[in-house]
Amino acid sequence: MAKGSSPLENEAAQSTTALGPLVGLAREDFVGAVALLLRETTSDPARTMRHMQTFGDDVVKILTGKSELAPEPRDKRFMDPAWRFNPFFRAGAQYYLAVQKGMKNWLEELELDELERDRANFISNIIIDSLAPTNTLVGNPTAQKRLIDSGGLSLIKGLKNAYNDVVNNQGMVSQVDKRPFKLGENIAASKGSVVYRDEMMEVIHYAPSTEQVYAVPQLTIPPQINKMYINDLSPEKSVVKWQVDNGIQCFVISWKNPAKEDGHWGMDDYVRCCRKAIDVVCEITGSEKVNVSSACSGGQTGAVLASQMAAEGDKRLGSLTFMVTVLHPKQNDIEAGALMSENGLALAKQRAAKKGIVKGNDLARGFAWLRPNDLIWNYVINNYLMGEDPPAFDVLFWNADATNLSASLMGDFLHLFETLAFTRQGEVQMAGHAIDLSKVKGDLFILGGTTDHITPWRACYRSTQLFGSKDVTFVLSQSGHMQAILNPPGNPKAKYYVSKKPGLPPADVDAWLKGTEEVAGSWWPFWMEWLQARAGKKVPAPKALGSKQHLPLEAAPGLYVLDQS
Numbered sequence: 001m002a003k004g005s006s007p008l009e010n011e012a013a014q015s016t017t018a019l020g021p022l023v024g025l026a027r028e029d030f031v032g033a034v035a036l037l038l039r040e041t042t043s044d045p046a047r048t049m050r051h052m053q054t055f056g057d058d059v060v061k062i063l064t065g066k067s068e069l070a071p072e073p074r075d076k077r078f079m080d081p082a083w084r085f086n087p088f089f090r091a092g093a094q095y096y097l098a099v100q101k102g103m104k105n106w107l108e109e110l111e112l113d114e115l116e117r118d119r120a121n122f123i124s125n126i127i128i129d130s131l132a133p134t135n136t137l138v139g140n141p142t143a144q145k146r147l148i149d150s151g152g153l154s155l156i157k158g159l160k161n162a163y164n165d166v167v168n169n170q171g172m173v174s175q176v177d178k179r180p181f182k183l184g185e186n187i188a189a190s191k192g193s194v195v196y197r198d199e200m201m202e203v204i205h206y207a208p209s210t211e212q213v214y215a216v217p218q219l220t221i222p223p224q225i226n227k228m229y230i231n232d233l234s235p236e237k238s239v240v241k242w243q244v245d246n247g248i249q250c251f252v253i254s255w256k257n258p259a260k261e262d263g264h265w266g267m268d269d270y271v272r273c274c275r276k277a278i279d280v281v282c283e284i285t286g287s288e289k290v291n292v293s294s295a296c297s298g299g300q301t302g303a304v305l306a307s308q309m310a311a312e313g314d315k316r317l318g319s320l321t322f323m324v325t326v327l328h329p330k331q332n333d334i335e336a337g338a339l340m341s342e343n344g345l346a347l348a349k350q351r352a353a354k355k356g357i358v359k360g361n362d363l364a365r366g367f368a369w370l371r372p373n374d375l376i377w378n379y380v381i382n383n384y385l386m387g388e389d390p391p392a393f394d395v396l397f398w399n400a401d402a403t404n405l406s407a408s409l410m411g412d413f414l415h416l417f418e419t420l421a422f423t424r425q426g427e428v429q430m431a432g433h434a435i436d437l438s439k440v441k442g443d444l445f446i447l448g449g450t451t452d453h454i455t456p457w458r459a460c461y462r463s464t465q466l467f468g469s470k471d472v473t474f475v476l477s478q479s480g481h482m483q484a485i486l487n488p489p490g491n492p493k494a495k496y497y498v499s500k501k502p503g504l505p506p507a508d509v510d511a512w513l514k515g516t517e518e519v520a521g522s523w524w525p526f527w528m529e530w531l532q533a534r535a536g537k538k539v540p541a542p543k544a545l546g547s548k549q550h551l552p553l554e555a556a557p558g559l560y561v562l563d564q565s
Contacts (some may be wrong), residue, residue: 002507024250027146028069051106052424058098061093069097077373089141089353092133095234097507100128129373133379143385154387160381164447166543170361173379176396177389183557187394188229190240192556194254195546199274200265202254202558203280204228205545210246213542214535216318217249217285218504221294221302225360226411227401228254229559233394237486239524246528249536251281256538257403257563263356264410267304269381269430278316284547289318291534295485296453296455297413299325308431310439318438321527323447323485327422328462353407360402371453395482401484401561422466442470443471447523449484452478461512464505473530474512475500490524496523 005035028043042048061067070095071078082089103124113121133139137147137155146154192206220239222228231252232240243250257264278290284510294302298323309317368375382388390396412430415421421428426436444467448457459474464472477484478499487494497503497516505512517527546552 010305016235019330031168036186039373044235046104047109051102051152054105055102057130058101059095059122062094062098067094067098069094069101071097077132082144086141087134089139092139094228095477096131096133099131100392103128115398121424126369129377132377137385140381140385142384143381146386147550150387156386158384159389161387164415165383169395170365172361172365173376173383174390174400175375175379176400177392178397178400179391181394181397182544183229184555185560186279187234187397188232188557188561189235190238190244190556192240192560193545194554194556195284195550195552196277197559198273198276200256201277201555202256202560203256203277204558205254205284205552206240206244206250206556207250207545208247208249208541210247211541212538213249214532215285215535215539216287216289216291216534216536217241217251217281218252218276218291218293218531218535219277219281220252221298221305222253222255223295223297223365224270224301225403225405226298226398227232227403227557228252229557229561230395230398230485231234233398233486236490237394239485239487242488242524242528246532247538248531249285250263251277253277253303254558254560256560257360258357258406259404259418260356263407265355265406267301267412270301270409271305271431272529275281275309275314280550284314284550285542287536288316289536290316291318291321291531293321293323294325295323296481299323300327300413300416301342302433304435305326306388307332307435307437307450308433311433311436317440318444319443319445319448321445322460322463324449324452324460324481325446325463326455326459327466328420329417329459351429355407355412357406358410360404363405364402366399395486403563412547422463437466441465441469443534444469444473445527446472447473447527448474448476449481451480452484454481458509461505465507470504472504473502475526476513476516477523487522488524491522494522495520496526497525498526519524553562 027207033269057068058067062069065087071083078093080089083093084090105370107117107120107124110117137143143154161174165172190206192194192204194202194204196203220228220231222231232238235241240250255270256262281290282288291300292305302326304321306317306320370487379390383390415428415430419428421430421435422437424435425438426434444464446460446463448455448460450457452460461474464474477487478495478497479487480494487496496519497513499512499515500517501515506515544552
């Protein structure tokens, strides 16, 4: 858990919206999974009746006080003592558990192939989670106590919160209280300036904080959904500040939020922007090399960039850092992967092309329903039943600041996923060349998170085998998706795993894991030593930002992060 964060904040922070194959989920995939359950219900009436009888037996035991069903000790929904001692609530919990048990036993008996079984399990869990008694005021003892203790004010506040979400949040329950945060003041506050802007991006040059800097600069390519200031949240969680405080010349791309008329922006356009950013960074710093860092979908963009530059013989690319990035996906990497179908992917592409973009709010809503306990029902209980404001948490503020996704880029990401483009040397065309990571020879630093369910760490590890690099470092952070990245020094619970052997990690991830050592603390100092060793000699820090050719424009974090379209 991040330092100072609550369990509610931590759970949501591990479930932040991210680009990946899930953007290709179509509603038909969900409907198909439900239809599968309905079909199996009628395909064998005798089997269905047998399980109904078993469920009826459980109900009789509940009503007579003989049921031994009890929630899992770690299930936070049933922590209130009333679930154990109050007969009404205990019976309500047992009835819910009986439904859960009956569904599980029924699914285990169905004659399904592995993919169908995964789909059935996933969609049934979503349905069962929605039926939990804790999601209602009448079935939640903690909320009822709050109602009495507050003299009814909690209910009034909860209704107000619900009304505000309907009016101002497109009907989605709010995950964060945005009021305390102001860009450029208490979030995204590192000193810097926009030194280049075009229709798709800004390039931000951050001010050095040391008298000397390393000659080779660092360029960060952020994901194309959400804003770039994930790299510069509060000062204690700022990757930007960590870089400049350690002598790294730091540059970050800030993507423009695409509107409907920008739906034609594709991977080739984003890679072209990255090449232009490298031009700008080299001109300002005078360096012949640029180290590049990227994360999540920005990592996929960075991989295409590296492949294109290698294909064209562009030697300016230095070391590469990939954080929580999957380049070799498999359908079973993620729980919802079973829901995806070839037809669903095609339909999702067609709908996005018709609209020009996929709205950021629509993406956020889709992701929320893939993990409803963490991203919906937690907040229904907190905001509506308990009458509490959602937490004021910087990571959640950033996550709620969603951006749109152009239809063309969505299609390109799905094409990378469907073709396994990064694993097939020279077979898949994108951004004007045949993708071939074996031609990329620069040193690599790859990060995964132990509890990351969006880009699972074992999937991230597969990237170690895709490049032509001979020096590859894989670090496993003890955390989830964004918290794996935002893991600064000072967290007493932080730790990471790294191999004791330099060079190319083994293909077998379990063999790598056996050869690792556990290191207490943040991985940031380890990464910084790695980066500094590849950042050239020290030179006097520049006295001003930008250059005569690229004069400073707006102060960081720039204009594009303010766009809410």
